[in-house]
Amino acid sequence: MDAPITRTLEPINTGTSVVGITYKDGVLIASxxxxxxxxxxxxxxxxxxxSIGPCLIGxxxxxxxxxxxxxxxxxxxxxxxxxxxxxxxxxxxxFEYLCRVMYExxxxxxxxxxxxxxxxxxxxxxxxxxxxxxxxxxxxxxVATGYGEQLAQPILRKEWHPDMSLxxxxxxxxxxxxxxxxxxxxxxxxxxxxxxxxxxxxxxxPPAPLTGTRWEAPLTITLP
Amino acid sequence: MYRTAYDSxxxxxxxxxxxxxxxxxxxxxxxxxxxxxxxSNTHVVLVAIKRNESQQKVLALDQQIGAxxxxxxxxxxxxxxxxxxxxxxxxWAHESQIPVNWLAVEVSDKSQKRTQHAGSRPFGVGxxxxxxxxxxxxxxQTCPSGNYFDYYSCAIGxxxxxxxxxxxxxxxxxxxxxxxxxxxxxxxxxxxxxxxEELDTTNCSVGVxxxxxxxxxxxxxxxxxxxxxxxxLERHQ
Numbered sequence: 001m002d003a004p005i006t007r008t009l010e011p012i013n014t015g016t017s018v019v020g021i022t023y024k025d026g027v028l029i030a031s032x033x034x035x036x037x038x039x040x041x042x043x044x045x046x047x048x049x050x051s052i053g054p055c056l057i058g059x060x061x062x063x064x065x066x067x068x069x070x071x072x073x074x075x076x077x078x079x080x081x082x083x084x085x086x087x088x089x090x091x092x093x094x095f096e097y098l099c100r101v102m103y104e105x106x107x108x109x110x111x112x113x114x115x116x117x118x119x120x121x122x123x124x125x126x127x128x129x130x131x132x133x134x135x136x137x138x139x140x141x142x143v144a145t146g147y148g149e150q151l152a153q154p155i156l157r158k159e160w161h162p163d164m165s166l167x168x169x170x171x172x173x174x175x176x177x178x179x180x181x182x183x184x185x186x187x188x189x190x191x192x193x194x195x196x197x198x199x200x201x202x203x204x205x206p207p208a209p210l211t212g213t214r215w216e217a218p219l220t221i222t223l224p
Numbered sequence: 225m226y227r228t229a230y231d232s233x234x235x236x237x238x239x240x241x242x243x244x245x246x247x248x249x250x251x252x253x254x255x256x257x258x259x260x261x262x263x264s265n266t267h268v269v270l271v272a273i274k275r276n277e278s279q280q281k282v283l284a285l286d287q288q289i290g291a292x293x294x295x296x297x298x299x300x301x302x303x304x305x306x307x308x309x310x311x312x313x314x315x316w317a318h319e320s321q322i323p324v325n326w327l328a329v330e331v332s333d334k335s336q337k338r339t340q341h342a343g344s345r346p347f348g349v350g351x352x353x354x355x356x357x358x359x360x361x362x363x364x365q366t367c368p369s370g371n372y373f374d375y376y377s378c379a380i381g382x383x384x385x386x387x388x389x390x391x392x393x394x395x396x397x398x399x400x401x402x403x404x405x406x407x408x409x410x411x412x413x414x415x416x417x418x419x420x421e422e423l424d425t426t427n428c429s430v431g432v433x434x435x436x437x438x439x440x441x442x443x444x445x446x447x448x449x450x451x452x453x454x455x456x457l458e459r460h461q
Contacts, residue, residue: 085325086359093318100317 011062011113013037015048016186017148018058018117019176021160022126022141023169026197027119029056029128030173032181033207034188035063041188049194051202053077054120055091056194060146061114061133069112072101091120095129095137103135115145121198144176147184152176166195177210189213235342245346246339249368252348256294257281258384258417261352262377262391262410263361264401268354270431271410273381273417282431282441286311286321288356290431290439294381295349295368303331303349324355328364328372336370350380356433379413386416403434407450 013035020029035043048066049058052073059066073094080089089097095118105111111133120127130145131137142156159172170193177191194204230236231244238244259272259281270292272281282292285307293300310330314322331351338346346368353364365380366372377395379387390413401409407430415423425444433439442450 083323083325083329085323087323087325087357089318090320090358093320096319097317 007110008062008065008113011065013042013063014186015046015060015063015066016184017144017146017152017180018048018060018115019144019148019152019156019173019180020058020117020119020128020142021156021164021169021172022128022162023164023166024162025166026121026195027056027126027128028166028169028173028193028195029058029117029119030177030191030193031058031060032177032187032210033190033192034186036186039185041186044188044190045207047192047204047207049192049204051194051196051204053080053094054088054200055094056119056196056202056204057116058119058194059114059116060148062112065112065114066116069098069101069114069116073098090122091118091127092122092129092139094118094120095127095131095139099131099135099137102131102133102137106134117143117145119196121196121200124198126198147186148176148180151179151183155179174210174212178213181210181213233342234339234345243339246369249346249348250350253295253350253368253380254382254384256296256350256381258379258381258387258414259292259294259352260377260379260384260387260391260410260414261292261354261363261365261375262395262398262406262413263354263363263375264403264406265361265399267401267403267406267432267434267437268356268361268363269406269410270352270354271407271414272429273414274427274429277426277444280429282429282443284431284439284441286315286355287438288321288433289324289327290354290433290441292352292354292429292431293349294351294384296347299347299349300351303334303347303351306334307331307353321355321357323357323359324353324362324364325359325374327355328353328366328374331366332370332372335366335368339368339370352378352380354431354433354439356435361433361435377413379417381417383417386419387413390416403432403437407432411450 018031031048035046115132118129129139130143142160144152181187189210190207191210192207196202230238234245257273257275261270270282272292284290338344351366363375365378377391430442
């Protein structure tokens, strides 16, 4: 007997928000290292930011679907390199491809249950895009997925400016991760930053505890 | 009417190790009206002889890709349609232009398949593919045998040997040529294939693509601006 056709009806092991911004020399993205099983903080040290060829990707949503997407894109980048003609996909080209894949899967009513952030560069300018499980996509200098869309995006839009230095960008994303840690139930205080320069150079920082959080009882906080 | 007993089928080797059907197909390319291509660091130019004014020898396929053909017209159209669909598929998936090299590989793979099965015949068409992509300017030649070659300059078709001789003599100048100089070289080169007849607005066709220029086909009256540059292009009476 053939097994019945099965579809992803709900995500199982899930990652929460990914936030990203462009800065003057590239793109910086951040996420925590938690993969939840329902409301259980099941895997607490999982990298959700990955470097693939000319781009960096990160995703919230189902972690196994994200692994599958990572494999798909890696395979595509590898196949291009087999031509040995010096050609490499640009980040926007891979992004468009990913959008087609996401839309194809939603059309089969079997979506990759993710919101994927892709970072790279395009003709000497930073590129940052986002695609969801329906294939809806856009490119923007500030991007946030999951709860970040509600909690981080307003902060990013307010404080982002095009000639940000890496330090400023880092501080801004840290601030967002702090807000998310306070307000999003499915986070932990172990976060990871990754950046990609205009030359395509990627740097994935090791996960580190999020600092600068305050946990005193409200009465003892002196308001500014 | 067979030349030998070994040429009735594309998959049968002769005792000398030759595949006659493929050689005949390569021969069909040499029967077609000549076409030549050459490239500089910034531009690629295709030029072709038209035996008939309405013939389409040079075609734009994408923003910065074009091709010219020599051989069986019907086969050429089939390959060109295939190339257009490959180009469209790549554009649909990536919102950008296919690398020129990949297109040449796709065409040669398709041609090679036709040399592999009994019951099919090889394409009787040779092609020059010109284009610009992130890797720079490109000129490829494809053959019915499934081979493809990357060239600085190249000519195929009837009486293309004198054209090749011209190109071999001058190819070292090409990399630094301006657009106009390259077109002039192209017209002078192709003229070598018909020493007894002047080029005019009805018997040739030029395709130009550049780093900052889309692939454009120049035919008929649109060739006249090149007249002054070449001094050998006579207005058709």
